[in-house]
Amino acid sequence: FWLHCNRCGCLACEKAGDVSKFSITSCGHVFCHGCLSERMESCFVCHRSPFRRQAIDSAMGSQLQRVFMPPMVLLDDAYKKTLSVMAFQRMHFLLSTELLQKKISASNNHLRSQSEIAM
Numbered sequence: 001f002w003l004h005c006n007r008c009g010c011l012a013c014e015k016a017g018d019v020s021k022f023s024i025t026s027c028g029h030v031f032c033h034g035c036l037s038e039r040m041e042s043c044f045v046c047h048r049s050p051f052r053r054q055a056i057d058s059a060m061g062s063q064l065q066r067v068f069m070p071p072m073v074l075l076d077d078a079y080k081k082t083l084s085v086m087a088f089q090r091m092h093f094l095l096s097t098e099l100l101q102k103k104i105s106a107s108n109n110h111l112r113s114q115s116e117i118a119m
Contacts, residue, residue: 003056003068005032007044024064026052 003012003022006029012022024030027048035044042049054060056068066074 003030005035006030007035008032010034020055020057022056023053024056025054030056 004010005022010032021033022030023033023036025043025048027043027046029043029045031044031053036053043051054064058065
């Protein structure tokens with residue numbers, strides 16, 4: 001697994017796959033709780049100060065949770081959303097085409113009736 005502490009290098013899989021033992025910082029770096037238990041005034045990697053930290057768990061916002069999802073899950077989700085958008089646009093295209101055909105037919109009928117009157 002790719003998730004690791006950016007300070008000591010321990011992997012999530014070394015912690016029984018328990019990602020809740022890790023936090024992500026507002027600057028995007030990941031640290032295990034062992035490293036975070038030390039008094040941190042700035043990020044170990046980029047030295048940003050002050051910064052926020054968020055435990056990697058189900059309480060994270062959905063946007064942040066997405067960066068930890070497997071890429072294939074994200075692709076599948078994007079594919080389904082794209083299909084939904086395409087279906088919506090196709091439906092409206094067909095409705096528009098049908099409306100235009102009715103208008104053309106009405107215009108043709110009007111022209112025919114005007115031609116018959118003129119004769």
